[in-house]
Amino acid sequence: MSDSADKGKAPQRPDQGEDSGASNNKGSSSDKKNLPPKMIESLMEMNPALKNELASMPKDKAAEMLSNMDISQLLTGLSVGGKNQKDMASYKFWQTQPVPHFNDDKSKEAITQGPIKIIKPDEVPKTPGPLVEGFEWCTLDLTDPEELKELYELLNNHYVEDDNAMFRFSYSQSFLHWALMSPGWKKEWHVGVRATKSRKLVASICGVPTELRVRGERIKVTEINFLCIHKKLRSKRLTPVLIKEITRRCYLNGIYQAIYTGGVILPTPISSCRYYHRSLDWLKLYEVGFSPLPHGSTKARQITKNHLPEKTSTPGLRPMETKDIDAVFDLLERYMLRFDLNQAFNREEIEHWLVYKETEGKEQVVWSYVVEDPETHKITDFVSFYNLESTVIDNSKHKEVRAAYLYYYATETAFTGDTKALKERLLLLMNDALICAKKARFDVFNALTLHDNPLFLEQLKFGAGDGQLHFYLYNYRAVPVPGGINDKNQPDEKKMGGVGVVML
Numbered sequence: 001m002s003d004s005a006d007k008g009k010a011p012q013r014p015d016q017g018e019d020s021g022a023s024n025n026k027g028s029s030s031d032k033k034n035l036p037p038k039m040i041e042s043l044m045e046m047n048p049a050l051k052n053e054l055a056s057m058p059k060d061k062a063a064e065m066l067s068n069m070d071i072s073q074l075l076t077g078l079s080v081g082g083k084n085q086k087d088m089a090s091y092k093f094w095q096t097q098p099v100p101h102f103n104d105d106k107s108k109e110a111i112t113q114g115p116i117k118i119i120k121p122d123e124v125p126k127t128p129g130p131l132v133e134g135f136e137w138c139t140l141d142l143t144d145p146e147e148l149k150e151l152y153e154l155l156n157n158h159y160v161e162d163d164n165a166m167f168r169f170s171y172s173q174s175f176l177h178w179a180l181m182s183p184g185w186k187k188e189w190h191v192g193v194r195a196t197k198s199r200k201l202v203a204s205i206c207g208v209p210t211e212l213r214v215r216g217e218r219i220k221v222t223e224i225n226f227l228c229i230h231k232k233l234r235s236k237r238l239t240p241v242l243i244k245e246i247t248r249r250c251y252l253n254g255i256y257q258a259i260y261t262g263g264v265i266l267p268t269p270i271s272s273c274r275y276y277h278r279s280l281d282w283l284k285l286y287e288v289g290f291s292p293l294p295h296g297s298t299k300a301r302q303i304t305k306n307h308l309p310e311k312t313s314t315p316g317l318r319p320m321e322t323k324d325i326d327a328v329f330d331l332l333e334r335y336m337l338r339f340d341l342n343q344a345f346n347r348e349e350i351e352h353w354l355v356y357k358e359t360e361g362k363e364q365v366v367w368s369y370v371v372e373d374p375e376t377h378k379i380t381d382f383v384s385f386y387n388l389e390s391t392v393i394d395n396s397k398h399k400e401v402r403a404a405y406l407y408y409y410a411t412e413t414a415f416t417g418d419t420k421a422l423k424e425r426l427l428l429l430m431n432d433a434l435i436c437a438k439k440a441r442f443d444v445f446n447a448l449t450l451h452d453n454p455l456f457l458e459q460l461k462f463g464a465g466d467g468q469l470h471f472y473l474y475n476y477r478a479v480p481v482p483g484g485i486n487d488k489n490q491p492d493e494k495k496m497g498g499v500g501v502v503m504l
């Protein structure tokens with residue numbers, strides 16, 4: 001795997017040369033040569049086996065092969081001719097794991113949904129596997145501010161960057177506290193590797209428990225996140241060792257499935273979504289190199305184009321409070337059931353993930369708003385976003401970009417069965433979310449093509465990003481679910497209803 005291919009979960013920049021995203025990626029599905037070269041290039045990066053395969057062919061034959069593949073084949077790593085053995089064989093670690101292979105029969109009839117391997121608890125090793133000499137396993141105690149800080153520092157210096165190494169995710173300590181100590185969290189699932197002599201934390205992989213519904217089937221899973229290896233220890237096959245260790249610890253706790261996401265193609269995504277970005281402070285994004293100045297436009301025009309009203313316009317919109325938990329829980333639960341892959345929250349989780357409580361020494365991580373009907377006082381809608389800053393790696397003027405990420409939302413309008421009405425409602429609600437984020441000093445608002453997002457992304461001036469996010473299930477087979485994008489990698493209303501999970 002090339003280093004750059006590993007970084008797609010990143011604070012990716014909007015597609016270069018694109019203004020509000022959609023316009024440049026035209027081309028019918030029968031003429032794939034119209035894919036922009038940059039997109040083909042990044043798709044190739046995500047699928048190294050295919051890249052190698054094409055490189056060994058005469059140029060015209062490779063071009064012809066490429067033109068016969070659709071984007072979903074490129075994205076999910078299917079190789080030329082549909083044989084794929086070569087692709088799977090190149091995943092030395094993942095081919096040994098209980099995950100669907102690229103060449104598994106994709107027809108709906110052939111896929112029996114469910115666990116791939118039945119785990120016998122008494123066969124799970126009671127002690128960790130060996131680590132290379134000089135390093136040892138540790139369990140992080142994130143209730144200890146010192147250890148929380150150590151994880152923060154590892155991630156702050158070594159976690160996900162964009163392909164051009166201009167931005168790196170910077171999860172705050174408050175964020176890590178929120179993300180890793182959710183209801184039911186287990187200390188043993190905060191796994192670290194330390195250098196034996198210096199005690200320095202050099203790698204991490206973490207998980208928290210939750211429940212998913214996959215086409216109505218409820219499964220207990222670990223949500224895996226924060227896989228990170230110190231830059232000096234890369235390409236030494238430490239990742240498989242970390243994954244095996246957290247898997248062992250999950251198995252010991254009776255959890256046999258997991259969900260994880262990444263920008264890199266692995267066997268085999270259950271879905272793939274695309275990142276979209278809405279500028280809130282266009283000039284700053286331009287100055288840090290995140291937003292390009294579209295050909296033929298001017299800075300002034302871009303600033304005007306991205307201008308937002310001062311005030312929100314949904315009657316009854318206000319910050320969510322503890323008293324709204326039951327109403328939001330009920331609304332979100334019904335809304336989530338509309339998606340093939342969704343998170344089965346309990347009440348405690350709703351409180352943890354959505355209600356901001358001011359605490360001394362902690363920064364605000366999540367912003368949630370409800371719409372209370374002014375007459376009936378019923379909660380009819382809610383929307384939330386979280387704060388994830390990125391460090392600007394080499395810029396004299398700006399040190400960080402404050403990004404708001406769209407989190408969970410729901411609206412009663414979704415149950416009317418009237419897509420036009422839903423679209424109108426979401427345009428109103430999301431425009432208000434943008435205004436709230438701007439007021440909270442965010443520079444950019446990011447969203448994926450999951451949930452009902454294809455209904456509003458382009459109209460609200462979100463630009464297409466160059467990042468793709470793939471969703472994976474561990475030890476669970478299911479027919480892939482749509483990710484809100486079509487075979488031209490554009491948001492598509494006909495491809496909604498698949499992904500209903502937001503991973504941090």
Ligand SMILES: CC(C)(COP(=O)(O)OP(=O)(O)OC[C@H]1O[C@@H](n2cnc3c(N)ncnc32)[C@H](O)[C@@H]1OP(=O)(O)O)[C@@H](O)C(=O)NCCC(=O)NCCS
Nearest residue numbers: 091092093094159160227228229234235236237238239262
């Ligand atoms: C991702 C990262 C841990 C990979 O480390 P590495 O040193 O490049 O890779 P290693 O030599 O340890 O391991 C290679 C194996 O890990 C797999 N791998 C690489 N990235 C992976 C990921 N994000 N998730 C799961 N497996 C991954 C590779 O596919 C390969 O297995 P294979 O032979 O079956 O193909 C490292 O690049 C890193 O810390 N990057 C910054 C943070 C990051 O991107 N984290 C992942 C967020 S989704």
